[in-house]
Amino acid sequence: MFDKVDHLEFDCVIVGGGLSGGLLLHGLKVFQPDLQVLLIEREPQLSSHQTWCFHTTDLPADAQWLSTVISKKWSRQKVAFPDYERFLNQEYNAIRAHEFAAFLTNNYFESIRFNCEVLGLDAQHVVLKDGSTVQSKMVIDARGWSQSENKNHGYQKFVGWDVTLTKPHGLDYAFLKDVRVPQIDGYRFFYLLPWTEKSLLVEDTYYSNFPDLDADAVGERIQDYLNEQGWTVESIERKESGCLPLPFFESQARRSEYICLGARSELFHAVTGYTFPTTIARIDLLVKTPLEKWTSVLAQHDQKIRSQLRFLPALNRMLFLAAAPEQRYQVLQRFYKLPADLVSRFYKGELQISDWARILVGKPPVAIRKAIKSLLASR
């Protein structure tokens, strides 16, 4: 494909220094330190404006190597709906992107190229904006979400503020969903992650039919929520926002001559829009496998992941097509009454047939005709 090749040759070139690219770089440095690895990032620094979270139960067995990059761990989680609240005694973890970026930059600086936009790639070449080409035995595409023409989905959109308060907030757990707020623009909840006794991430989240996000209006609602808790903000350290697609139908497996990782792989949890569980499972496999076997080992693994994830879009159809926006929360309120191990399998994307029976059995909290129609819908 490319005729001009510079004298640069690597074992593995990773394109994109976000969550998945960074995790793969770190994993390879731990397990296969002799490999010549290069991570290429188009920005002057690695991705640093996100908070990436996961349940400990999302991790593959023996993923100890990840512990050095975890910013914070909570031993329990809480959800609070209008008619039901619950603590789950299960660990929750956060990787703060700016801390992860600093860790990678400090430890693996020689293996990272910043300010370097990639214009094209194939199985063994990467073309840079300056016209040069890098050659590699393995090329990994970790460039994040690709633009999708498919509009058959809902959205999880959110704005989060990292704030320091004038007084302690009193939280010692990850408050995953505070749904006791006006249900504007779909299923809406606050997500609170306490960092220190006075600092926390406060995020206003919407499961909406529309991608638009008015950051000023949401900012006012965050301020209202803080006031209602009796919390006064001393300073806002950082803001983040996102809009993740929640597909109504399973995505088709794409044929690619190189390995796609993270959001680029389109292997993510359809109901949360989260990529971490599938990404870490795939990376854990790669870093413990010799390079020459990556393609075949991953193909087999991905087939299993696809099969496990394939029913999740049906829940989105029930959520977005059968439930009225202001009643959407009831589907989740009912779900959270299920056993804790089922909830964990749901987040990991590893629901069993018996779990589906438990999720769907009984009277759904939406009109039955609409629920059945949404579950049976086809593209």
Ligand SMILES: Cc1cc2nc3c(=O)[nH]c(=O)nc-3n(C[C@H](O)[C@H](O)[C@H](O)COP(=O)(O)OP(=O)(O)OC[C@H]3O[C@@H](n4cnc5c(N)ncnc54)[C@H](O)[C@@H]3O)c2cc1C
């Ligand atoms: C604010 C926010 C919070 C999120 N929180 C969670 C969470 O808690 N848990 C979870 O599982 N998921 C979460 N997600 C969803 C998803 O996991 C993230 O979007 C995650 O960052 C995806 O990782 P990635 O490596 O695929 O892409 P990214 O992290 O977006 O990284 C892609 C990188 O590639 C670089 N790049 C792109 N194009 C080029 C190019 N041409 N040349 C060179 N470099 C390029 C970009 O600059 C970027 O650094 C969140 C998303 C957002 C937006």
